[in-house]
Amino acid sequence: MRETKSIRITTEMERLGNIQKVPAPAALWGKVQLHVANQAKDVVPMHYARAIAVAVALLFVANVYLVANNTNTETQSGLEEFIPQTEYSFYE
Amino acid sequence: MTFEQSYTNYKDLVYNLALQYLQNTADAEEITQDVFLSVYQNLNQFEGKATLKTWIYRITINKSLDFIKAKSRNKRSFFFTSKRLDDPDTPIIVSHFDHPGILMEQEEEMSKIFACINALPERQKTALILMKIENKTQQETATIMKSTVKSVESLYQRAKKNLKEKLALNEGK
Numbered sequence: 001m002r003e004t005k006s007i008r009i010t011t012e013m014e015r016l017g018n019i020q021k022v023p024a025p026a027a028l029w030g031k032v033q034l035h036v037a038n039q040a041k042d043v044v045p046m047h048y049a050r051a052i053a054v055a056v057a058l059l060f061v062a063n064v065y066l067v068a069n070n071t072n073t074e075t076q077s078g079l080e081e082f083i084p085q086t087e088y089s090f091y092e
Numbered sequence: 093m094t095f096e097q098s099y100t101n102y103k104d105l106v107y108n109l110a111l112q113y114l115q116n117t118a119d120a121e122e123i124t125q126d127v128f129l130s131v132y133q134n135l136n137q138f139e140g141k142a143t144l145k146t147w148i149y150r151i152t153i154n155k156s157l158d159f160i161k162a163k164s165r166n167k168r169s170f171f172f173t174s175k176r177l178d179d180p181d182t183p184i185i186v187s188h189f190d191h192p193g194i195l196m197e198q199e200e201e202m203s204k205i206f207a208c209i210n211a212l213p214e215r216q217k218t219a220l221i222l223m224k225i226e227n228k229t230q231q232e233t234a235t236i237m238k239s240t241v242k243s244v245e246s247l248y249q250r251a252k253k254n255l256k257e258k259l260a261l262n263e264g265k
Contacts, residue, residue, distance in 0.1 A: 020193040024107035032128045
């Protein structure tokens with residue numbers, strides 16, 4: 001009984017080696033091409049990405065330049081000064 | 093090699109390998125499409141034919157295993173369970189058994205064998221599929237699995253032992 005079971009299992013294992021190879025469906029090439037085309041549509045072209053990167057970098061540089069200049073003007077003109085308050089009486 | 097040439101050369105390899113993992117034509121077609129999208133995106137990185145073939149084997153295996161995991165995850169989240177995939181009690185969810193490489197009269201028997209193969213740990217399953225079904229040598233299997241011949245041999249022996257146990261358990265039921 002046990003031997004029969006073992007032989008059966010061995011046969012089942014051998015069957016794995018007899019699985020036939022099948023050709024891929026012919027329609028699959030069309031689907032693959034469509035898949036590739038759809039993916040390519042979603043990807044931002046490299047020159048777009050480069051242009052955006054340059055624009056962001058320019059904005060950053062301009063921002064840094066403006067901030068730096070602004071700070072210099074304020075310190076030179078002395079617009080912000082500390083004025084000591086000596087009068088503390090209100091509503092007289 | 094152009095994309096079209098690589099598709100012509102390897103389409104059957106990818107489709108059949110995906111079939112051994114998923115046992116469903118629709119799922120195998122989906123994997124084939126995904127694999128060739130990756131081939132399209134990475135083709136310029138491969139100069140030698142051998143490296144491309146090995147890489148195609150690896151990517152097909154990884155995508156098939158990920159597909160099974162994703163399917164099991166979806167099914168589990170539906171039932172609000174938190175079982176782990178390597179839990180031996182977790183049933184492996186496969187779509188309707190539809191393997192065109194198997195003769196009609198053997199379909200019932202083979203679906204039971206594949207149910208047991210699907211319950212094996214991933215690396216044992218891969219070693220068994222590559223060596224027993226795809227007829228790869230130990231060296232080829234080791235290269236595909238980024239492993240050593242010794243380790244592949246050990247994986248294969250364990251896979252065979254586990255499969256026999258699972259089949260015997262099924263017979264007893």
